[in-house]
Amino acid sequence: MKSKLAALARSFRWAGCGVRHCVLHERNFRIHLAAALFVFWLAGALRVETAGFGLLSLAVGGVLAAEMLNTAVEAAVDLASPGRHPLAKLAKDVSAGAVLVMALASVGVGFAVLWRPEGLLALWRALLAHWQPKVLLVIYLALAAWFVFGFGGEKQTPA
Numbered sequence: 468m469k470s471k472l473a474a475l476a477r478s479f480r481w482a483g484c485g486v487r488h489c490v491l492h493e494r495n496f497r498i499h500l501a502a503a504l505f506v507f508w509l510a511g512a513l514r515v516e517t518a519g520f521g522l523l524s525l526a527v528g529g530v531l532a533a534e535m536l537n538t539a540v541e542a543a544v545d546l547a548s549p550g551r552h553p554l555a556k557l558a559k560d561v562s563a564g565a566v567l568v569m570a571l572a573s574v575g576v577g578f579a580v581l582w583r584p585e586g587l588l589a590l591w592r593a594l595l596a597h598w599q600p601k602v603l604l605v606i607y608l609a610l611a612a613w614f615v616f617g618f619g620g621e622k623q624t625p626a
């Protein structure tokens with residue numbers, strides 16, 4: 468029993484290593500994370516109901532998972548085919564296309580859940596009328612830019 472629990476804990480640890488790698492070395496993954504934070508903030512500000520949060524979570528999780536699978540495919544292809552090969556190109560392009568499809572579907576989910584003209588207009592008016600939201604927005608944009616472009620190391624494929 469103890470060794471089974473240890474094996475389970477180990478598998479979670481390896482999964483965590485995969486997430487950590489993407490956060491540190493995949494710029495697109497960080498873009499999705501920064502966008503997700505904004506989407507969840509917007510959903511909170513618009514008082515989106517629980518089901519809406521569920522849909523947004525599925526969409527955000529789907530895009531992040533697709534991005535991670537794309538990274539896994541790229542690493543496996545580079546390992547199997549260090550030189551150029553049409554099948555390597557096919558695998559990478561289809562994998563990248565899957566991320567695009569998931570991202571577009573998520574934009575659709577985002578619109579369906581967050582398109583509340585009155586609420587959005589009220590947020591926009593609050594942004595224009597007060598300095599605090601402007602400062603918060605600038606801080607968020609600066610932190611997001613640092614996180615996306617300045618955080619972690621260069622893209623790499625582990626040896």
Ligand SMILES: Nc1ncnc2c1ncn2[C@@H]1O[C@H](COP(=O)(O)OP(=O)(O)OP(=O)(O)O)[C@@H](O)[C@H]1O
Pocket residue numbers: 548549550551552553555556557559560
């Ligand atoms: N081993 C390979 N053989 C043939 N074509 C490849 C190979 N590796 C990459 N390509 C192709 O070269 C182009 C650029 O690939 P690259 O791996 O640089 O991806 P990318 O679009 O820059 O994405 P990322 O920044 O996530 O790596 C893509 O069309 C890809 O399919």
